Amino acid sequence: MKLASPEQAEAAFYSALDKADLAAMMAVWAEDEDIVCIHPGGPRLIGMDAVRESWRRIFAPGPHMGFQLLDVRVHGGRMLSVHNLYERITIGGQPKAHLALATNVYLLTPSGWRMLMHHASPLPPDTPGPDMPIGTLH
């Protein structure tokens, strides 16, 4: 599937995450040896093999995470698009949500827009969310 915009690439990325779909996840990434992926609190992973292996482990239990994106800030260029956003993450259907910050970078390739970089970092549990306190969203 050719992703026609950075927004489509971002939607495909989080859809793959929600579904724990490894093939769909890897189809979002650019075929570039220098892709960078940093999971919250984790080390820096570089290249397809390391990135794929990390998602394989995360997805091993099957779908168990829900993602809501909040206050997405976009700086778009002709070839690169940089997004910074809050991820509101629910795990295993529990009501308590975790909040993370993510910088996602997309690249226009001959195969459409693809993810080049995902840098996520956790926020302390008592950090106020973007617009409203955590837990009041519905």
Place this chain on the structure above:
Amino acid sequence: MKLASPEQAEAAFYSALDKADLAAMMAVWAEDEDIVCIHPGGPRLIGMDAVRESWRRIFAPGPHMGFQLLDVRVHGGRMLSVHNLYERITIGGQPKAHLALATNVYLLTPSGWRMLMHHASPLPPDTPGPDMPIGTLH
């Protein structure tokens, strides 16, 4: 000072950090209401006022941090340049170093290359560094 490349902007950013020089620091940032700054473990700050206030607090004790950049990965476009790197941080001249990951985004403006986004996140103390264990650098 007009910064002629993303690399010059990055050097100016870390030089300002080393010197705890608020004016030099703010001169590196793009004059854009949507600039984003995330200090390690901190909340997301948006806009000049919030970003300046955060650096003012960090710099209040005077110069006390040393930064060494390791394994900088650059994805450069015509208008945007995205850098991901390790920051090896020493505080107050102590031998123990802290390791953080940073995504820095630079924008080509009429005033040269400026910082648009700084997203830093801490690494756990026992994380191996990019090329060699922390503490063996000299």
